[in-house]
Amino acid sequence: MLRALDIRDMLIIDRLELAFQPGLNVLTGETGAGKSILLDSLGFVLGWKGRAGQVRAGADSGEVVAEFDLPPAHPAHALLAEAGIPAEDGVVLRRTLSTEGRRTAYVNDRRASAELLRALSETLVELHGQHDDRGLLNPRGHRALLDSFAGVQDALAATRAAWSAQSAARRRLEAAEAALAEARAEEEFLRHAVEELDRVAPEPGEDAALDTRRRLLQGAERTGEDIARAGTALSAQGAEGAMLDALRWLEGAAETLEGRLDPALDALQRALAELGEAQAEVARCADALEVDPQELERVTERLFALRGLARKHNVLADALAGLADDLRARLAALDRSGAEIDTLRGDLAQAEADHAQAAEALGAARRAAATRLDTAMAAELAPLKLDRAVFTTDVAPAPPGPEGADAVQFLITTVAGQPPGPIDRIASGGELSRFLLALKVCLSGGGGATLIFDEIDRGVGGATADAVGRRLARLARGGQVLVVTHSPQVAAAGTHHWRVEKHERAGRTLSRVVPLGTDARIDEIARMLAGDTITDAARAAARALLAG
Secondary structure (H helix, E strand, C coil): CEEEEEEEEECCEEEEEEECCCEEEEEECCCCCCHHHHHHHHHHHCCCCCCCCCECCCCCEEEEEEEEECCCCCCHHHHHHHCCCCCCCEEEEEEEEECCCCEEEEECCEEECHHHHHHHHHHHEEEECCCCCCCCCCHHHHHHHHHHHHCCHHHHHHHHHHHHHHHHHHHHHHHHHHHHHHHHHCHHHHHHHHHHHHHHCCCCCHHHHHHHHHHHHHCHHHHHHHHHHHHHHHCCCCHHHHHHHHHHHHHHHHCCCCCCCHHHHHHHHHHHHHHHHHHHHHHHHHHHCCCCCCHHHHHHHHHHHHHHHHHHHCCCHHHHHHHHHHHHHHHHHHHHHHHHHHHHHHHHHHHHHHHHHHHHHHHHHHHHHHHHHHHHHHHHHHHHCCCCCEEEEEEEEEEEECCEEEEEEEEEECCCCCCCEEHHHHCCHHHHHHHHHHHHHHHCCCCCCEEEEECCCCCCCHHHHHHHHHHHHHHHCCCEEEEECCCHHHHHCCCEEEEEEEEEECCEEEEEEEECCHHHHHHHHHHHHHCCCCCHHHHHHHHHHHHC
16 A cells, blocks of 8 residues: 655655555546646656656756555565565655656665566556556456456466476476487497497506506516526526535545534535525526516507507596496497487376366366456446447467466457457547456456556546446455546545645745545535536535535
8 A cells, every 4th residue: 555655846846745545545636736747756756657857947856755555465575575675564665866867766775776666566556547558458467367357376376387397398308309319429439439348348457457567577588587597606507516515625624623614514504505595586586487478468468458448538547447337328328218208208298288288277267257257347337338348358279388378368349240359449548448447346356556547537427437436436445546537426436535736836836735624625526516616506516426
């Protein structure tokens, strides 16, 4: 609900503070008094497009502040939370305009963009009039309006969920098909690579072991020759023979020297024993170095094969075994992919069937609601002097989407035998206003927004104007409606009444808004009935209108 509107230095308003109330608020006044300025100023603070040069002549800048009550479940709370702006039970919008055209906006004293103002305005205010292209005349919103009237929130949620599941199934299938196409393109390479790797059968750590063995084998011939020469030097033809001769000679001499050679003989015996151990170790080493003459060739070929594969696949030799496992897994996935894609195609077909079923149920509910809406509109149009008009809610097939497979448009015809067409193209100005009022009455769901009707009663009077006023009052029950009107019947239906008037001050023409008490209200409605000269008969007629 719009709680307060504060306007400073806008057009012919220098300072204006209005405190609006729940129910039907009517604004009346002579043509040119400034009623449209109030709506222009409200539209400015809500981020709507406005007229140029709105700053009052002589002022440096203009400012409009609008304060709204926000019930706990009001949709504006989500927008404020997303923008990081705190809000409890209300929101204050403030927007300034300099003479150079700079616009600055604030929401609850936080700087805000015009986009946020416009998004908030969609939840705070509904403007209805002859140029109502933001609301009921916009065909893009007709389906949502019909859904609200039909109460199909559960069916709509089910359809959106089914569409989301269908979209996810399609994405999975497309990803699998793309992966399969990519795999098919390299299938020949994969099979050749796996065959080559399997033929070599690399093992982790094999490269280092082969390298060590190859170096050992490469040095084996030279090392073997040295060991053989050492073995000969230690044998009976070398050191061992010389030491045995020495032992034999010393033993012969020791018989005549009475034990003086015993230490030498003992040492020589020990040396011969050590020499025997050395001979055994050298022999064992020589045996170990005895290799197959072709082993070096085999080891070298194996090592070069591993390293060639590593270079080919741009990996380390020790990673070849893991690469082989990975390529085999990709081949296995390729072999399985046909069956997986068949499964995914089945999943998508089921998801499409589920969405089609949900969309059909939603469409049936919409078509039933369309019939009810058309009936309700027929009942509303007759009292509004549109009894020959026919309102039709057209529900036509549309490409499937998250909100079903229906296109909805409100159509009318005002001449018998003529095909129906869009409201804004068929109805005249006065008819259009009454169509919009009837449609709003039928679609009213108490969404929490303040409803504003700008001269929606233009071109009607008498019983028709009374019917307009009664419907506006009905819309205002439990909510808030602001109506700018020239009709005394509509003004009499209001629960709160303001008069917009001009006055002169210091040679300047300014606009002001005056709240009317009971007596002043009688006079204002009498003026609307009789003109500038208010008669007793006009006052009596005004009292009769106010009495209902």
